[in-house]
Amino acid sequence: MVRKLPRKDVVIIGLGWTGSIMAYELADAGLDVIAIERGPWRNTATDYPPGYAADELRYRIRHELFLSPSQTTFTFRNKMSQTALPIRSWGAFMPPNGVGGGGVHWNAETWRFLPSDFVLKTHLTERYGASFLPEDMTIQDWGVTYDELEPHYDRFEYLCGTSGQAGNIKGTIMEGGNPFEGPRSRPYPNPPQDQPFSHTLFGKAARDLGYKPFPQPSGNMSRPYQNPLGVRLGPCTYCGFCEWFGCGNYSKASPQTTILPVLVRKPNFSARDNSEVVRIDLDSSGKRAAGVTFVDAAGEEWEQPADLVVLSAYTIFNVQLLLLSGIGKAYDPAANTGVIGRNFTHQTTSDVVSFFDPAKFVFNPFIASGAIGMCIDEFNGDNFDHGPHGFVGGGYVGQVQTNGRPIETTPVPEGTPLWGAQWKKAVKENYQSALKPGTGVHGSMYSYRDVYVDLDPTYKDRFNRPLARITMDFHDNEIKQNKFLTDKFAEIFQAMGAKHVQKEYRKAPYDITKYQTTHLCGGAIMGSDPNTSALNRYLQSWDVPNLFVMGASAFPQNAGYNPTGTVAALAYWAADAIRSKYLKNPGQLINA
Amino acid sequence: MFLSRTKKGAISFRPVITFNRWMTGRPAPTKAKIGLRNRPALGSLADSSLDMPMRRRTFLVSLATWLVGTTSLTRARMIHGHAPWSPYPNSAPELVRPGPWQFFTLDEARAMEAIVDRIIPPDPETPGGKDAGCAVFIDRQLKGPYGASQNLYTLGPFTKGTKEQGPQSELTPGELYRKGLAALNKHCTSTHGGKSFVELSPTEQDDVLRKIEAGEIKFEGVDAQGFFSALLKDVPEGFFSDPIHGGNRDMVGWKMIGFPGIRYDYRDWVSRHNERYPLPPVSIAGRSDWTPAKS
Numbered sequence: 001m002v003r004k005l006p007r008k009d010v011v012i013i014g015l016g017w018t019g020s021i022m023a024y025e026l027a028d029a030g031l032d033v034i035a036i037e038r039g040p041w042r043n044t045a046t047d048y049p050p051g052y053a054a055d056e057l058r059y060r061i062r063h064e065l066f067l068s069p070s071q072t073t074f075t076f077r078n079k080m081s082q083t084a085l086p087i088r089s090w091g092a093f094m095p096p097n098g099v100g101g102g103g104v105h106w107n108a109e110t111w112r113f114l115p116s117d118f119v120l121k122t123h124l125t126e127r128y129g130a131s132f133l134p135e136d137m138t139i140q141d142w143g144v145t146y147d148e149l150e151p152h153y154d155r156f157e158y159l160c161g162t163s164g165q166a167g168n169i170k171g172t173i174m175e176g177g178n179p180f181e182g183p184r185s186r187p188y189p190n191p192p193q194d195q196p197f198s199h200t201l202f203g204k205a206a207r208d209l210g211y212k213p214f215p216q217p218s219g220n221m222s223r224p225y226q227n228p229l230g231v232r233l234g235p236c237t238y239c240g241f242c243e244w245f246g247c248g249n250y251s252k253a254s255p256q257t258t259i260l261p262v263l264v265r266k267p268n269f270s271a272r273d274n275s276e277v278v279r280i281d282l283d284s285s286g287k288r289a290a291g292v293t294f295v296d297a298a299g300e301e302w303e304q305p306a307d308l309v310v311l312s313a314y315t316i317f318n319v320q321l322l323l324l325s326g327i328g329k330a331y332d333p334a335a336n337t338g339v340i341g342r343n344f345t346h347q348t349t350s351d352v353v354s355f356f357d358p359a360k361f362v363f364n365p366f367i368a369s370g371a372i373g374m375c376i377d378e379f380n381g382d383n384f385d386h387g388p389h390g391f392v393g394g395g396y397v398g399q400v401q402t403n404g405r406p407i408e409t410t411p412v413p414e415g416t417p418l419w420g421a422q423w424k425k426a427v428k429e430n431y432q433s434a435l436k437p438g439t440g441v442h443g444s445m446y447s448y449r450d451v452y453v454d455l456d457p458t459y460k461d462r463f464n465r466p467l468a469r470i471t472m473d474f475h476d477n478e479i480k481q482n483k484f485l486t487d488k489f490a491e492i493f494q495a496m497g498a499k500h501v502q503k504e505y506r507k508a509p510y511d512i513t514k515y516q517t518t519h520l521c522g523g524a525i526m527g528s529d530p531n532t533s534a535l536n537r538y539l540q541s542w543d544v545p546n547l548f549v550m551g552a553s554a555f556p557q558n559a560g561y562n563p564t565g566t567v568a569a570l571a572y573w574a575a576d577a578i579r580s581k582y583l584k585n586p587g588q589l590i591n592a
Numbered sequence: 593m594f595l596s597r598t599k600k601g602a603i604s605f606r607p608v609i610t611f612n613r614w615m616t617g618r619p620a621p622t623k624a625k626i627g628l629r630n631r632p633a634l635g636s637l638a639d640s641s642l643d644m645p646m647r648r649r650t651f652l653v654s655l656a657t658w659l660v661g662t663t664s665l666t667r668a669r670m671i672h673g674h675a676p677w678s679p680y681p682n683s684a685p686e687l688v689r690p691g692p693w694q695f696f697t698l699d700e701a702r703a704m705e706a707i708v709d710r711i712i713p714p715d716p717e718t719p720g721g722k723d724a725g726c727a728v729f730i731d732r733q734l735k736g737p738y739g740a741s742q743n744l745y746t747l748g749p750f751t752k753g754t755k756e757q758g759p760q761s762e763l764t765p766g767e768l769y770r771k772g773l774a775a776l777n778k779h780c781t782s783t784h785g786g787k788s789f790v791e792l793s794p795t796e797q798d799d800v801l802r803k804i805e806a807g808e809i810k811f812e813g814v815d816a817q818g819f820f821s822a823l824l825k826d827v828p829e830g831f832f833s834d835p836i837h838g839g840n841r842d843m844v845g846w847k848m849i850g851f852p853g854i855r856y857d858y859r860d861w862v863s864r865h866n867e868r869y870p871l872p873p874v875s876i877a878g879r880s881d882w883t884p885a886k887s
Contacts, residue, residue: 040666043675047682052876054854055685057833064682068743076757085753085760088745197865237857260675270672296668362868366851367858406832406851418805418824419711420798424718424848431849432868459747511756 002293004303008034011292011306013277013321014313016101017564018550018571020255020263021156022310024229025575027269029583034304035269036294038276038313039067039098044256048246050239056405060244063090065105067097072461074316076512078473080333080450086459086467091513093346093520094244095314099273102314102518103254103564107243107370107402107438108219110162110253111561112153112569114381115146115182120557123382124392133392134477136449138343140556143528143537144573146182152572153565154185157217160253161225161233164188164217178214180377193222193236198363198435199374202399205495206376216373216398216439217565219253229262240403242370243438252370272296278463280309280325280547289327289547295463307586308578312550312571319344319453319523319553320468328524328534328543331452333471339534339542341454343447343522344470345558348395348478350441350506352490353411354498358433361497365432366404373400373439376492379485380560381444391480395443395560397489402438404431411436414502435493441485442517443506444560448475453523474508482506519563521555526570529592536590538577539570545588548574685876688732688838695734695766699788700773701727706790710797711827718848719841721827729830729839730769739766763814765822772819775811776800835875842880846873 009031012019019035027033042048048065058064075084096102116123119141124133133139166187167177192215195203199215206213220236227233236251250257263269274297281290281303291305311318322328322340331342356363375398378384386392403409411434412426456469483505490501506516527533530542539554541547550571552563559566581589669676693701708721708730721727737743741764750762763771780789780800789797803809804820811819830839832846834854840846846853853873861869872879 040681041669041671041676043677043681046677046680049680050855052685055834055836055876057829057837058685061829061833062738063743069745070743073745078754078756082754083751085751085757086745086747087758088741088760089758091758194859194862196862200865235859237859238862239854239856239858241854264671264675265673267673270670272668272670273676274666274668297666298668300668362866364858364861364867364869367862367869404851406845406849407829410828410832410849419801419827421713421715424712424715428718428848431851458749509754509756513756513758 002301002303004305007291007305007307008032009306010034010308010310011036011304012310012312013280013292014038014101014311014317015099015255015271016096016312016314017103017255017568019101019310019312020103020259021568021571022312022548022550022575023269024259024263025572025579026308026310027263027266029579030268031308032268033270034306035271036275036277036292036304037099037271037273039273041099041271041273042104042246042256044246044248044250044254048248050248053245053248054239054241056241056407060405060408063094063244065097065244065246066090067095070462073467075456075459075467075469077469077471078509080471084456084469084471087512092511092516093518094515095316096518099260099271100255104246104256105244106219106564107562108160108252109371109373109400109439109562110157110160110164110217110219110565112181112184113146113559113561113566114180114383116382117559118142118144118146118149127382128387128392132386134448134475136475137477138447138449140343140447140525140527140532142556143526143533144570149566149569149573150182150185152569152576155572156565156568158189159227159229159258160219161190161221161227161258162188162217162219162253163190163193163222165192165215167214176214178375178377179212180380180383188217190222190225193218193220193369193372194238195372195374196364196367196401198399198401199372201496202492203374205492206374209492209495211376211378213374213376216371216375216400218369218371218373220369220371221251227258229259231258231261233257236369238367238369238372240366240368240405242368243402275302277321278324278465280311280321280327282325282327282544286326287544289544307546309547310550311547315520315523315551315553316453316468316470318549318551320455322524322534322549323455323468324465327541327547330454333450333452336449339525339530339532341452341523342532342534343525343556344451344453344472345445345447345521345555346472346510347516347519347558348443348445348474348482348506349439349516350443350482350486351436351504352440352486352493353434353436353502353504354490354493354496355411355413355430355500355502356433356435356498358429361433363401363432363435364404365401365409365435368401368403368438370402370438371400372402373398375400379488389480389484391477391484393444393446393477393481393560395441395481395485397441397485397492398437398439399435400437400439401435406431409436413500435498441482441489442560442562443478443482443485445478445558447522447557473510474506479506479508517562519552519558521552521558521563524549524553525556526554527556536588536592538581538589539574540577540582540589542592546586548578550574685836687836687877688728690728693731695731695739695769696727699777700770701731702790703773703777703788704730706797707801707823708827708830710794710801711823712831713794719844721831723841724831724844725839725841726827726830729833729837730826732838733826734766734769740764761815761818768814768819768822771814772811772816772822775814775816775819779809779811836877843873843875
């Protein structure tokens with residue numbers, strides 16, 4: 001028996017970064033808002049106390065903060081001709097779970113995309129000609145520009161207390177910052193974090209090679225900070241337990257440490273945890289959302305009617321929920337029609353592990369934070385001439401010392417046996433003097449006609465719903481891009497004085513067991529044409545105008561940066577459009 | 593004001609929480625105008641209460657089974673006006689204590705202690721896998737959720753896929769170890785004149801393990817290389833994970849490489865470049881030399 005709850009103005013699906021931002025903005029506008037979250041509520045103080053949060057086995061190896069695949073998973077195949085099989089334990093990416101979402105366990109690398117990233121198709125076509133792009137590549141412009149998003153990027157950085165060095169303030173290039181970044185309206189709220197030894201070496205070697213290294217923008221606090229909502233964060237202690245972990249020290253920006261403490265006190269906001277939305281309900285016209293149906297932890301089914309629905313789950317769950325709710329036309333790669341599931345992308349990362357003389361170098365790899373780093377951006381986006389290289393896209397590369405956790409970070413030179421006395425000796429000799437960057441090469445992955453998400457015909461979740469099926473492989477363009485970037489990155493380590501540099505290129509086929517990042521993108525993309533996008537430039541569904549879909553699922557293709565800054569800026573941008581335009585006239589904001 | 597209809601007993605509202613030291617006490621800068629309920633609804637929503645298709649019932653299929661495996665502490669809650677604070681909702685860590693084997697039989701345990709000492713052999717400075725507690729670590733892991741694949745996706749059909757699609761075995765780690773150890777023993781007794789793995793010399797043991805690794809020895813009914821891969825993953829975890837899990841006894845793995853463990857605040861050391869951090873490691877359970885010896 002489905003039970004119906006009292007109507008709300010807004011129902012929000014998922015209470016991570018974008019759900020928290022939307023909830024705050026819409027509650028602030030006076031609307032009655034409820035958020036429904038699949039996982040549990042999480043408190044900084046009691047869910048990851050510093051006394052035991054630094055447990056590599058529990059959180060990094062056994063994935064305690066993440067969604068458990070027994071709750072739901074995906075199926076995966078490289079090619080459309082293969083049978084997809086379930087991802088039985090997480091590998092290439094880590095779906096988050098619980099209040100705060102990915103904002104709990106992220107490294108807090110807080111980047112902005114390049115101005116050209118938002119007009120990618122137009123930009124590349126103008127510069128290189130349409131024939132320079134691979135035939136099956138389906139990149140698109142976003143429908144929103146960097147300049148339009150700038151104030152929203154700025155808001156998020158000040159919410160988070162981002163530590164960094166500006167490279168371009170209103171068009172003036174700043175010494176020590178990233179000279180390639182789009183113009184920003186003001187500096188970062190906090191100075192960069194202190195840099196360990198390996199970062200300063202990397203910076204010097206990069207400068208000697210003619211690059212412009214800069215400290216990575218970090219949501220780990222370089223000093224105590226009070227954000228514009230009045231919430232305080234503490235200085236980062238460089239403990240080295242950041243990514244995959246919750247920060248019990250209030251030093252990493254997360255919804256819990258920046259926005260939820262204020263949001264949760266608003267009388268017109270409420271949340272339900274441990275409740276999974278199973279469907280967005282449509283009215284009889286099929287053109288408006290009536291609310292959502294969810295199942296609570298006791299198995300009770302509830303209907304939550306609302307006038308406005310904000311879908312802000314993790315990328316692929318957004319896509320899955322749209323498909324399961326029959327919203328928008330499902331993408332068909334054979335006919336090249338439909339939009340839901342289209343332009344799905346992930347990432348093209350790789351490692352360079354370098355070994356230095358243990359008698360001369362002590363790096364203390366455990367003195368680390370999630371987003372501390374020294375990077376160069378010369379090879380990102382279209383910051384360099386791709387003409388001679390025969391590929392498009394790129395990424396930043398950097399020495400990002402994220403951890404010295406010994407299960408994960410005990411590199412040994414290639415050729416060392418995997419066990420026994422020699423292995424043990426190599427681990428001991430190299431731990432302090434080897435560098436294995438936490439990020440390394442962080443490259444883009446552009447979109448293709450045969451990389452997409454649909455519903456699996458065989459495998460089901462615990463509610464007997466079809467799992468989302470991922471069809472994904474690397475294409476030549478990305479493999480070339482990765483080789484180019486990895487080689488450039490390795491040159492810097494050579495210049496630092498490494499005695500042995502190990503290049504671990506990203507190779508095809510795409511491997512679901514090898515962790516890259518949790519930056520899945522696309523599948524419900526934004527754009528200016530309803531035939532090739534699911535959402536308009538305000539992240540509003542073309543098909544159901546009282547539905548807005550947040551998150552990286554809106555990215556038409558992935559850029560060479562971590563997505564959270566852009567995901568959050570888009571949420572502020574959409575919230576602004578709802579407040580300033582939609583509430584006055586609740587219908588389609590764009591006539592297509 | 594909100595009519596909470598969560599299942600009876602599921603909600604226990606606690607007093608408004610005191611936020612931690614990093615929070616200001618000042619009230620939220622809210623501009624909320626309550627009472628918008630009286631305002632016309634956004635857009636036209638005339639028929640939201642229409643009866644929905646029966647298919648929603650299907651969501652509940654298999655839910656009951658799933659709930660059996662879920663902690664009884666998981667409840668859906670209505671959160672309003674304050675965060676639902678409760679102490680250690682994520683549960684404090686469990687400390688593995690010495691004692692009898694929990695998963696392995698005595699014979700299996702002896703074989704495991706021999707294996708972990710070959711994978712991580714003792715040397716003059718650092719104990720090997722056995723004295724570091726790696727077999728105890730694996731024993732407790734196999735007895736727990738890991739050994740039973742408790743949180744993984746274990747629904748069929750099971751089909752062997754490509755390497756890129758990841759493991760598709762129906763065996764849990766517990767079953768893999770049980771079968772793998774039995775097969776190892778069977779192999780050794782049949783090829784080494786009735787001697788079990790533990791009765792072989794270290795050189796012979798290394799030789800057997802090397803051949804399993806290379807795919808030269810196959811087991812009956814279980815993937816020998818798959819078993820060896822599990823060992824290569826689990827034994828170093830036992831050597832390097834926090835001692836509270838039963839391995840890395842006395843933090844020997846951490847001392848070997850110079851990892852100071854957890855809890856240190858490195859703000860005073862981050863800019864001291866190329867200087868070795870001088871303090872000894874500390875674990876989640878603290879450090880034994882912080883506890884005065886009983887007289």
